[in-house]
Amino acid sequence: MELGSNFAADKSSVNKEYVQAHNVERDINRWVRSSGSSSSINLEVAQQQQINHDKRRALHKIHDITNGTEKLSISLFDEIGNEHLPNFVYIPQNIIYQCAYVHVSLARIADEDCCASCAGDCLSSSFPCACARDTGGDFAYTPKGLLKKEFLRACISMNEEPQKHYQFYCPDCPLERAKNAYTPANCKGHLVRKFIKECWRKCRCSMQCGNRVVQRGITRKLQVFLTDEGKGWGLRTLEELPEGSFVCEYVGEILTNMELYERNKRSSSKGKDRHTYPVLLDADWGSEGVLKDEDALCLDATYYGNVARFINHRCFDANLLEIPVEVETPDHHYYHLAFFTKRKVHALEELTWDYGIDFNDHNHPIEAFQCSCGSAYCRYAKGKKLPLFDVISPKIFHQN
Numbered sequence: 001m002e003l004g005s006n007f008a009a010d011k012s013s014v015n016k017e018y019v020q021a022h023n024v025e026r027d028i029n030r031w032v033r034s035s036g037s038s039s040s041i042n043l044e045v046a047q048q049q050q051i052n053h054d055k056r057r058a059l060h061k062i063h064d065i066t067n068g069t070e071k072l073s074i075s076l077f078d079e080i081g082n083e084h085l086p087n088f089v090y091i092p093q094n095i096i097y098q099c100a101y102v103h104v105s106l107a108r109i110a111d112e113d114c115c116a117s118c119a120g121d122c123l124s125s126s127f128p129c130a131c132a133r134d135t136g137g138d139f140a141y142t143p144k145g146l147l148k149k150e151f152l153r154a155c156i157s158m159n160e161e162p163q164k165h166y167q168f169y170c171p172d173c174p175l176e177r178a179k180n181a182y183t184p185a186n187c188k189g190h191l192v193r194k195f196i197k198e199c200w201r202k203c204r205c206s207m208q209c210g211n212r213v214v215q216r217g218i219t220r221k222l223q224v225f226l227t228d229e230g231k232g233w234g235l236r237t238l239e240e241l242p243e244g245s246f247v248c249e250y251v252g253e254i255l256t257n258m259e260l261y262e263r264n265k266r267s268s269s270k271g272k273d274r275h276t277y278p279v280l281l282d283a284d285w286g287s288e289g290v291l292k293d294e295d296a297l298c299l300d301a302t303y304y305g306n307v308a309r310f311i312n313h314r315c316f317d318a319n320l321l322e323i324p325v326e327v328e329t330p331d332h333h334y335y336h337l338a339f340f341t342k343r344k345v346h347a348l349e350e351l352t353w354d355y356g357i358d359f360n361d362h363n364h365p366i367e368a369f370q371c372s373c374g375s376a377y378c379r380y381a382k383g384k385k386l387p388l389f390d391v392i393s394p395k396i397f398h399q400n
């Protein structure tokens with residue numbers, strides 16, 4: 001099967017449904033407008049039509065799930081009507097739950113680690129400023145705000161062929177320690193990842209500097225919709241996205257692994273939720289010896305999160321890639337997890353990322369989902385074994 005064929009089929013059916021629903025909505029709105037607001041009869045008929053239409057289409061629409069906290073509104077659109085509306089608090093930026101150590105201060109950023117002598121746009125200067133050092137000596141972004149092809153290719157290769165890249169096995173893995181403090185199992189391994197470092201407050205460049213992309217927030221038109229493959233809610237783009245576009249970052253509560261483990265234990269004793277929303281921030285655990293518990297962090301978007309909590313998993317050929325981004329803290333225990341497109345994405349395509357789930361990992365205590373990503377490379381369909389996992393970590397591998 002060709003790589004893009006599933007997408008083509010999905011897109012045309014979603015497209016048709018979406019256009020039909022919008023045409024009905026648009027016609028009703030036009031009719032109401034042209035009839036004049038004083039015509040109660042016309043209004044009643046229009047409302048009746050809307051009710052019939054809603055019954056037939058069971059359509060829910062929320063104009064802005066962000067409650068005005070993002071620069072753009074993000075709608076929720078339900079063409080199917082058989083799922084509860086999401087119940088969470090929308091937050092546009094990460095927030096510490098309780099014990100996580102995230103120390104943000106100007107004093108922690110050394111003068112030589114920021115661009116205190118730059119002005120305007122760092123990308124337009126003849127040589128890369130100090131902020132490019134952590135990104136391999138060059139900026140990751142083009143002047144159009146897209147990821148440079150070479151940088152994107154290197155990140156894709158790391159995700160798709162992790163065995164060819166540097167992996168680190170913690171001497172005392174914080175993840176395993178959270179599960180069993182007395183006799184922790186061996187570390188399953190973490191991939192040391194490429195980081196992007198953006199300019200920040202101590203830098204003298206402007207907010208429009210080309211090396212400030214993720215911190216400027218969401219600029220693309222996105223929509224939450226109900227998937228028809230039983231995955232629950234999903235996220236799609238309403239505009240075409242070029243390769244290397246920033247879409248959004250994964251926002252949630254910042255928890256220590258220990259806190260996440262305790263939270264999971266409490267919630268599974270109350271009855272298991274169908275969907276789970278934590279991700280590990282383990283991209284740089286390898287650079288430390290033994291990581292302290294308060295430094296081993298994750299993001300949980302279950303109760304507080306942003307639009308990224310709706311991005312579903314797709315094995316291997318997902319259209320998004322997650323990249324760690326350093327903004328306000330020089331150490332890499334805490335960072336932003338930003339999603340960029342791996343290729344051109346068409347308007348109305350569902351946005352997906354590969355959670356990196358190993359569906360054959362039977363050691364994790366919490367049962368995961370039966371994957372219905374539809375990819376020709378689906379790991380679940382191939383293994384046909386029960387998936388077990390408790391957190392999303394695209395970097396966890398198995399020592400043979």
Ligand SMILES: C[S@@+](CC[C@H](N)C(=O)[O-])C[C@H]1O[C@@H](n2cnc3c(N)ncnc32)[C@H](O)[C@@H]1O
Nearest residue numbers: 231232233274275276310312313369371372373
């Ligand atoms: C981060 S949430 C994604 C949003 C979720 N679909 C919702 O309705 O809120 C992750 C959860 O979505 C579901 N999910 C994501 N990708 C899936 C897939 N490929 N197949 C089946 N379920 C999936 C699983 O229940 C998973 O625990």
